[in-house]
Amino acid sequence: MFRILLALILCAGPILGQAGITASAAQATQAVHIEVNGEQQSWKNAPLIIKGSTFVPLRDVVTSVKGTLKWDNRTKTATITVGRDKLIHQAGSNSIKVNKVDLATGVNSRTVNGTLMVPVRAMANAIKADIKVQRTATGQMSVSMVTDQVSLLNSEVASVDTYLREINYPGMALIARDGEVLLKQGYGLADEQTLNRPDQKTRIASLSKSFTAASILSLVEDGKINVQDPISKYISGIPKGDQITLHMLLSQTSGLPSAFGRGEGTSMEETVEEIRHKTLKFEPGSAYLYSNSGYVLLAYVVEQVSGMSYADYVQQTILKPLGMKNSGEASRKVHTISGFVQEDNTWVTAPYYVSQSGSGTIYSTVDDMLKWDRALYTDKILSQDTIEQMYEPYSDKNYGYAWILKENGTNRTVFHNGSGGGFATAFSRNLSDDITIILLGNHAGMDMTSLLDEVEAQTAKALQLQ
Known part of the structure; x- marks a missing residue:
């Protein structure tokens, strides 16, 4: 630097x-x-x-x-x-x-x-x-x-930086050990005339779900709700709402399909009304199915119980206490880097990424996401007992509450990935060795699970981890 x-x-x-x-x-x-x-x-x-x-x-x-x-x-x-x-x-x-x-x-x-x-x-x-x-x-x-004062590269993980350059990875990347940043780099374009830099704001897609799950669990700790409550207690008209619990929504076992309309300006109430007319894919609690709709309902519960908008609740309960000043719920008023999609073998700027609160609306930076990572090792937002509930596998897909558990012997890692609107993201937290990997990409279609596996393996090799 x-x-x-x-x-x-x-x-x-x-x-x-x-x-x-x-x-x-x-x-x-x-x-x-x-x-x-x-x-x-x-x-x-x-x-x-x-x-x-x-x-x-x-x-x-x-x-x-x-x-x-x-x-x-x-x-x-x-x-x-x-x-x-x-x-x-x-x-x-x-x-x-x-x-x-x-x-x-x-x-x-x-x-x-x-x-x-x-x-x-x-x-x-x-x-x-x-x-x-x-x-x-x-x-x-x-x-x-x-010139560049925000990028950082420790020689220990230079091989990981070389790999990301060789595959033309587009976006931001951060690797930390025990909270100490070893790699913080930007790759590719933020827009047609600007390079990605690792201090820039970007959409994090479904990494947003960890903030939704934490918001629900915060209300649980406050004694205002219970994860075994049926969704019908808070929202009427959901198919088999008296059988679908908040736990099922959190763990992706409700049976609700994933998709919902993404028209810009669609209100939360309109999206919830759309979900009311969905057909369940299976009996609640009997299987796993990733569902964005389920996390929209969780965000709506946050609003109904707290009396605040989802954006305000996340801001006041999580982001502000942690000093995550460059994070929040996205809108056109907030400048973030562009997402890119491929058209006729050419990468072009993607249309504005429209989602709905709870599922994929948060923007952030790699530095702010590291603050979130560090907070999850403390009791600052949630107790460790509650946080452990987020990591428990509740289905054969090892999905917890917005985290997926990956175990290799005594090594325990939780991760999540996301995509949408020209963005592709991944967040890995090795709980055994305290290695954090954050990949906030801005090209659609990347296989972030495979990329994350490779970066994890290369990082472990570079740091000589078992």
């Missing part, structure tokens, strides 16, 4: 056309002050403003960040290495390939007096930097850049 503060104070030069960028235009830029890690440096070439966009000299930037640049004069292509990242850019193009991912720059790079100039925002994005651009009252511009 490295940090660079790049302060560029430059005049707002003349608007230049596609051609005719001359030495006199370059000289129109006033003196530039450059700081790298608090130390002033000088560049051979000054930044330029061209048609309202600020351009910086590629080779000088790469040198400043202690990277390397190889130039192929035949193809007019620069190959840049910065840390573990490989960037490729062809002069005159409007994209930068970052670790095999094409990042759109918005404008073409320019060659000025033999120097390749690249748009500063695109370059900052390619090296996962923050950038701040300000214009003074006199027309001068101040551009400050701080």
